[in-house]
Amino acid sequence: MSQQLLQRAWVRLVGHVDGVLLLLTLALMAVGLTTVYSATADSSSRLLAQALNMAIGLTVMWLVAQLPPQKLMRFGVPLYLAGVVLLILVFLFGIRVNGARRWLSLGFTRIQPSEVLKIAVPLMLAWYFHKHEAMLKARHYVVACLLLLVPFALIAKQPDLGTAILVGAAGFYVIFLAGLPWKVIVGLLVAGAAAAPFAWTMLHDYQRKRILTLIDPTSDPLGAGYHIIQATIAIGSGGSFGKGWLEGTQTHLEFIPERHTDFIFAVYAEERGLLGNTVLLLLYLLLIGRGLMIAANASTLFARVLAGSITLSLFTYVFVNVGMVSGILPVVGVPLPYMSYGGTALVTLSVGVGILMSIQTHRMLVRQ
Template structure:
């Protein structure tokens, strides 16, 4: 009787969990924990607290995986509306920290509404396309872009280019998978290229500086170039096999800034070398591949475009972060998924995993 109960509980526990996704994310989390430990053990160690974040994240993932996609759909509009309203409030009455208005004070603490949009954005657009699935016309795409641009603009205005890019990309992936005509895409790329000079003029000084610094970090070795210079030194000096766990001199002598958050990849890379980097990239590739596989087999348009967007979002996070830390992309505040320390970002990632698992687990139910 007890055994049966346990078995029931076990099957209930794993029923909607995707094995490969869980395995890959657990592997990434182990790397992440070890790296956070190394990055922070000198002073106040964050590994335990990151472990707690992960447990919370896993619980969120499990919960979301239990919900069929149709139920997720119900959250789309309210979440999006709340998110945008909060962004407007940030714009009007937000707290300014370090020259950026990103936070909204709510009593004892403050929240960052742009974080909500990371999920709400693709959810909203997926819902929208699903709603007009039968007869998708050009105007639907136009409205989708409009729905995308409002929060994107508000976040970029804060300014928070990193989050804006993540939100914008997540939304764009939905539009892409919903079938945005190739012609339009080519046209947009052409338009973007020709608009670049204009964009340059509306960019904030610090954003321009980041781009200039990327082209030549040595122009500002003590200012904005410092991060990139020190992180590339860390990566380069790691060599093939790295300096060994806890042995990174760049890390432990505090040359790497933000070493347990946005620049954690430099720590990892210095201590684990090219071999570690290849394993890490492979893990991300597997994660994305599994996500895309799930997406390819999804039964509804909503599930497909949402799953596709989430899978590619993992790519955006990983690529933008590793690209900036290794000096081929400008420095924008994007964490490395499952590696960087930070509860909110981690919970968002697990939420996304949960959605993918939900899609995978509920595909049969919908189909019949």
């Protein structure tokens, strides 16, 4: 009797958990936590806070995994609308920090609504394509693009180029996976290349500066180029096997800026070297591979494009962050999944992985 109860409880607990995703998540969290420890050696409170963030993340992930895709679909429209309304409120009443209007004050705390859109946009678009699955026409793609463009423009306007790119990418992946014709893709690419000079003039001064410093970081070694220079020194000096955990001089003598948040990869690379980097990139690659596999095997269009979009978004985070820290992409504020300190990004990430688990496990249950 009690054994049966235990068994039922166990099934309830792990029934909607994907073992591979969980293992990879736990491994990345372990790497992330040790790196945060090294990056914040001066204050142990950060480590505890991040451990708590991870615990919350795992809980959220488990909770989301329990919801079947059909239920998830219902969140699409309201979440999207709420997100866009909040963005408009930010546009009107947001708090200005360092010249950017990204936060909304609720009196007791403040929130960054653009974070919600990272999940809401693919959810919304996946729902939209799913609804019109039977007879997808050109206008549906146009509507989808418009649905994407509204939040993208509002976030880019804040300005928050990093988040705008991530939200834009998440939406684009849905549209692409939903079958956007190649003709249009090629056309967009050509048009994009043609519009590049025009876009350049639209960029803010600091954004242009970031791109210029990417091309030649030494042009401004103490200003905009400082971040990139110090990060590449940290990575390069790490060598093949790294300087050892807690032994990174660039880290512990505080040469790496933002070392527990956006630039945490430099800390890891300095202390763990190329070997550690290879392990980390492999973990990400496996995570992404598993996500794409889940997408490929998903049973509905909604589940397929959503899983694909979430997985490719994860890839985008990793690629943009590592590319930025190692100096091949301009500096944009994108955290490194499971590594960078901070609760919001972890929760968003966990919701995404929870959705993947839900798609995977509910599909199996259907088949059984």
